[in-house]
Amino acid sequence: MSHTVTPASAPAGTHWVLTLSCPDRPGIVHAVAGLLAEHGGNITESQQFGDPLSGLFFMRVQVTSSATYDELAAALAPVAERFALQWSLDVAGRPVRTLVMGSTAAHCLNDLAFRQRSEALPVDLVAVVSNHTSLEPLAQFYGIPFHHVPVTAATKADAEARLLALVEELDVELVVLARYMQILSDDLCRRLAGRVINIHHSFLPSFKGARPYAQAHDRGVKLIGATAHYVTGDLDEGPIIEQDVERVDHTRAVEDLVALGQDVERRALARAVRWHAEHRVLLDGHRTIVFR
Structure with missing residues (x-):
């Protein structure tokens, strides 16, 4: 139970x-x-x-x-x-205590913070954790405590220990990877199983890993998308909560796909976070049941 x-x-x-x-x-x-x-x-x-x-x-x-x-x-x-x-x-409707992790891209963090303030997104953003300092002014604007936790190959274990300490200290119920460009360890994924949502800037399972928009452009795709999913130890393989797409054509450059993709990412992530916070997502093995 x-x-x-x-x-x-x-x-x-x-x-x-x-x-x-x-x-x-x-x-x-x-x-x-x-x-x-x-x-x-x-x-x-x-x-x-x-x-x-x-x-x-x-x-x-x-x-x-x-x-x-x-x-x-x-x-x-x-x-x-x-x-x-x-x-x-x-x-019902109790704000879920949420920690957002990001690197340098601000669009997903900004969208979640704005929706919490203006659209009653049922989350309480208790902290922003980043391996860079680029997001600190945005966090300050929304009044969210900012924690700079640098990550290198040598310090990854210490950085994850600091993250877990914050999760415990702040009674965090949900961790959102809002374009956090670091891979979480298998151990961390297991310890936070079912409590970490990632937004992948691609329509998974296609174009995994780095530079998915460049991969998509190279293949001449007609749809670009984003996938919000729970994080597991298998990179970009976790149970999918939500996906969204935007139609494109051959006239679009990689930069166009990136710009369009950011809007798709915001939409998909916001819906996934809302549904999780409203207890509408139930795990079914490597799949999800979403009661919308």
Whole structure:
């Protein structure tokens, strides 16, 4: 069982979001809806999906209830044991404590910070970490603490230890790689599994690694894209959350693709971060189930 601890003092009539996965079998929806009803729950949104490939069932429910977290968790316990549920319960709309990592490109960081301020993106940007100092003025503009953590081959282990210390110190729930041009170690990826989202400036699985727009231009592509995915130890192979594309033609130079691509990157990353923060993304092996 896994769950996000929510404030014990959540007021009566709290809007909760419950997500779960388990082996698919009859009776899951009935059992979950029943226990919520028994605790005065009014379901406002419900989505479910049974994956025939993995044999797993996935569900996301938003419910208003006067029950406390502890009461709902206690009620879920026998159902979780009966159906082998993996579940999460949180206050709907609670800002997720988020650390953004970048290098020199500012467009993704700027977009996330702007959306948090103007569009109620449900994240709390608690820190910006960068291996350069280029993003410090932008972080200061938005009032986000900036941490310069240089990375070289000799200092990579120390830099990752500093990152983990910040994650612990700041109670970070989500790490966003907003064009952070460093590869995370396998150990770090394992320790933060399911908690790191990367934006890759390419329509994965094509054009992996460095200079994807130059690769795409060389192949004469008609669509350029960006991919937001969870980070794993396999470079650019993590479960995909969102992708977006822009149509191009032979008249476009590499520089044009880069400029257009930055806008695609912003859109794809913002949607992936929002869906993660709203508990709409559930892992299904090397795939994701996204309840939009």
